[in-house]
Amino acid sequence: MITQEFAKLWWKLSKDLRTHMETELSPTLTEGQLTVLELLMFSNQDTMKPSDFIEFLNTTPAAITTLLDRMEKGGLITRERDEKDRRIVWVKVSDRGREECERGLKIREHFLQNYLGRISSHNQQLLVYLLGKVANA
Template sequence: MVTQEFAKLWWKLSKDLRTHMETELAPTLTEGQLTVLELLMFSGQQRMKPSDFTDVLATTPAAVTTLLDRMEKSGLISRERDEKDRRIVWVLVTDKGREECERGIQIRERFLQAYLSRISSHNQQLLVYLLGKVANA
């Protein structure tokens, strides 16, 4: 019974967030692109290889290449060959990519804050703690 209710609520929250992000990020950004930009900006590295995105995006190398092609065409990222090993391609975020990433994060923050504001600060912390327990179990 609890699992069914959890599944129903999780699905609703996930659907609401996906729909909101899809609508608000368009036409210049997608959620997958936002994830790539966040990884580039906040991973502690200035550049990453395309293969670094495969696991995080839970997709295939071909799909990552297609995503990066679109991002490069839109000016969100640039790709450059490694100076020492030309087989390695590095992905870097551009100024436009940084701006779009910040915009995307703000959109998500406002949406989540609107949901979380329905409960007290204490319950917000408790919710995050409990979700952390479930996610890391």
């Protein structure tokens, strides 16, 4: 069945990517941390609230707090209280966080280029197009 074959291939690619990223990002960064840094660096705003990350990381507020605690301890982000409403905490990427994000993006880009390099440029475009259709993007 095509769905079983798709699931098998998707699982393998996802597993290979996760394993590669875990190995190459370690010990200074995790994939979840890289996602937070990407969101901070490439969103339309300079700062985000911790609750803004929930929809992108598909996790709980408590897990986000733990993740941000580790990132702050590692010097990847800074957190500041809002001057007008002290209940609001703003998360901002640090210089070290920018460097680590750039490193992580290069690692992922290199991995994906190696995978996609197995097929022609035309088929790469077709694959992205078809995956976009499947994902309703």
